[in-house]
Amino acid sequence: MSYLLRHNPGDLEMDIHGFVDLDQLLEKLRERYQIKRESIVEIVEKSDRKRFEIVENKIRALYGHTIPVKLKLEEDRAIKVLYHGTTKEAASKILEVGLKPMKRRWVHLSPTVDIAIEVGLRRTAKPVVLEIDVEVARKDGVRFYKATDKVYICSYLAPKYIK
Numbered sequence: 001m002s003y004l005l006r007h008n009p010g011d012l013e014m015d016i017h018g019f020v021d022l023d024q025l026l027e028k029l030r031e032r033y034q035i036k037r038e039s040i041v042e043i044v045e046k047s048d049r050k051r052f053e054i055v056e057n058k059i060r061a062l063y064g065h066t067i068p069v070k071l072k073l074e075e076d077r078a079i080k081v082l083y084h085g086t087t088k089e090a091a092s093k094i095l096e097v098g099l100k101p102m103k104r105r106w107v108h109l110s111p112t113v114d115i116a117i118e119v120g121l122r123r124t125a126k127p128v129v130l131e132i133d134v135e136v137a138r139k140d141g142v143r144f145y146k147a148t149d150k151v152y153i154c155s156y157l158a159p160k161y162i163k
Contacts, residue, residue: 001043002051004028005061018060018069025059050148063147065105073145073153082109082132082144082152084162085120091128099130099157106145106153115150130162137161 004012004025012020012028022040029035044052044059052061062071084099084107099107110116113129120127134144137157144154 001025001029001040001059002061002064005052005059006064007066009067014069015058016070017072018065019055019058020060022054022057022059049150063106063108063151063153066103068105071145071147073147076144076146076152077138079111079144079146079152080135082111082134083113083116084109084130084132085116085118085127086130087120087124088126088128090123091130094130095159095162098159099132099162101155106155107157109144109152109154110150111152132157133161133163 004010005014005018005020009020010028012024014020022037026035026037026040029040040059041054044054050062051064052059060069084094086094101107108119109132110119116129117127120129134142137154138144140161142154142157142161144152147153
């Protein structure tokens with residue numbers, strides 16, 4: 001599901017906001033896997049990371065896209081600090097050049113240190129957590145969006161907002 005909805009929908013009919021028909025996705029998945037509709041709904045509703053949403057029999061990924069989609073997320077104006085979990089090597093580079101989306105469309109940030117550590121652990125046994133001064137970045141025009149309770153996104157962060 002992640003591959004199809006975030007990176008390569010193939011022959012799925014995806015709208016500008018990243019939604020595809022749930023039945024069409026199920027049909028596509030059944031070409032390779034034995035999966036029931038209930039399993040997809042359960043993944044969407046019970047996943048700890050909340051990667052997808054279903055609206056009126058349409059499903060989409062909420063973040064992590066490498067393909068162009070307009071997520072139509074509301075700008076978050078309340079959060080003051082965010083975090084980014086990464087490797088020691090990547091942290092050094094980020095402090096020099098800033099946080100860039102790299103292969104994705106957005107920079108992914110975490111609302112707590114614990115979640116940032118969890119994210120960093122996917123790449124290294126000893127993650128480094130960078131702190132983002134959201135208030136100062138926001139004053140300079142950077143916009144932050146809440147994709148889920150655990151994932152915030154923005155387009156780019158200059159080094160001056162990161163420590």
